[in-house]
Amino acid sequence: MSISKRGDKEARRQHRIQSKMAALGIPDFETPTACAERQQIMVARFGRRGAQPETVEGLGDCSADTCGMFECRDGCHYAARRLRHNLVPLAAEFFSKHKGPLWFVTIVHPEWSWPSTQPFDPERIREAHQWLAARLERLNIQGLLAMGAWEFVLIEEDDGSRVWAGHMHIIVAGASHAALTRALAIRTPKTVAAYIKPVVIKNVGNRGRQIGYCIMRFGERRIPYEGRNGRVNQNHLPLRTPEQHYFDQTLCSLNIGARVFWFEPRPRTIQKIAIYAV
Numbered sequence: 068m069s070i071s072k073r074g075d076k077e078a079r080r081q082h083r084i085q086s087k088m089a090a091l092g093i094p095d096f097e098t099p100t101a102c103a104e105r106q107q108i109m110v111a112r113f114g115r116r117g118a119q120p121e122t123v124e125g126l127g128d129c130s131a132d133t134c135g136m137f138e139c140r141d142g143c144h145y146a147a148r149r150l151r152h153n154l155v156p157l158a159a160e161f162f163s164k165h166k167g168p169l170w171f172v173t174i175v176h177p178e179w180s181w182p183s184t185q186p187f188d189p190e191r192i193r194e195a196h197q198w199l200a201a202r203l204e205r206l207n208i209q210g211l212l213a214m215g216a217w218e219f220v221l222i223e224e225d226d227g228s229r230v231w232a233g234h235m236h237i238i239v240a241g242a243s244h245a246a247l248t249r250a251l252a253i254r255t256p257k258t259v260a261a262y263i264k265p266v267v268i269k270n271v272g273n274r275g276r277q278i279g280y281c282i283m284r285f286g287e288r289r290i291p292y293e294g295r296n297g298r299v300n301q302n303h304l305p306l307r308t309p310e311q312h313y314f315d316q317t318l319c320s321l322n323i324g325a326r327v328f329w330f331e332p333r334p335r336t337i338q339k340i341a342i343y344a345v
């Protein structure tokens with residue numbers, strides 16, 4: 068096959084992926100071109116600021132179709148895109164067949180935060196996954212299904228203190244609102260700012276879009292402020308260069324799929340990416 072024909076075929080395949088994601092409620096799904104730009108910027112930053120060789124290895128050879136290394140990293144923009152366009156349709160199908168009810172749950176556990184200067188410890192992800200799996204198991208509901216991911220953002224307080232806040236976004240099917248509220252209850256210590264609600268349980272709007280949101284790459288800085296109505300809101304800002312470097316390095320130290328949480332009886336493999344049921 069000539070290079071141009073192969074290129075045409077690949078272009079058609081990518082077009083089909085964008086259409087499929089749009090049909091699932093994600094019309095703004097990241098394109099290979101956007102991934103290329105982000106990957107280039109990230110790799111150049113690693114070059115300037117320095118990174119562990121195993122973090123960077125192969126990243127320059129990744130593409131929309133295949134990666135420079137067999138099992139790429141969570142920080143690779145292409146690998147993350149492939150994971151999303153494989154996992155979102157699959158999860159959407161699972162949830163559409165489930166009798167429900169469906170909930171979109173955000174968990175910001177105070178114990179999942181760490182000071183911004185501290186090196187990242189991958190155990191944090193395992194601990195969060197295990198905590199959540201244990202709470203869901205306690206519900207003892209046959210056919211309970213949950214899917215989502217662990218992620219982290221930078222929280223910047225008035226006094227300048229900064230912490231990385233680990234949290235989970237998941238879709239849960241098969242438990243009532245009341246049962247979930249009880250199962251996921253977290254007692255917050257007095258040191259935790261009063262505005263932080265550790266667990267928020269909401270209705271699911273567009274299923275595909277919300278599943279996509281759960282496993283999105285979302286590095287940002289949040290600055291809490293008091294709104295006119297007295298309620299505390301958060302400003303969402305981009306990370307600064309050293310913070311972005313920390314964020315990207317952390318994701319590139321993880322295998323692709325390492326942040327995904329799938330509460331279901333058996334592990335599955337999606338396009339050579341092992342997703343472990345917890």
Ligand SMILES: [Zn+2]
Binds near residue numbers: 126136140
């Ligand atoms: Zn890659």
